[in-house]
């Protein structure tokens with residue numbers, strides 16, 4: 001959680017002009033998302049895209065941003081570059097207290113945040129809300145992917161009990 005500061009020359013910057021209005025709006029929303037979750041590197045999961053715009057052409061807007069240098073394609077993530085500089089300010093003390101240190105820790109990784117948010121910050125197997133990790137539903141070693149639909153919030157207890165089994169092998173659903 002932080003405040004987004006960005007260069008006011010943005011609107012006149014050649015990269016922003018080249019990207020066009022739809023793409024730059026999505027860029028600003030991406031920066032706001034990064035600020036919200038403390039993603040100071042500007043790296044955020046590709047799965048976030050649907051939350052940045054309701055437009056059907058989100059993918060082509062993203063491609064436009066990459067082409068103009070405002071974003072970089074990095075596999076599972078996009079990275080908002082500093083072609084037009086931006087930064088996330090330190091969160092205000094009171095905001096930080098409200099969010100809580102534990103929540104801050106969970107929010108460090110953008111993908112994890114998306115998983116935790118979707119699963120309501122609770123273990124999908126037992127409902128416990130503490131000490132969460134991200135579990136591969138079909139384990140990585142068994143060919144499971146790191147796509148969001150194969151990831152689930154799990155408490156450390158369930159995660160270590162399940163180990164490299166699928167939920168049905170483990171006896172849960």
Ligand SMILES: [Zn+2]
Nearest residue numbers: 123126155158
């Ligand atoms: Zn659990």
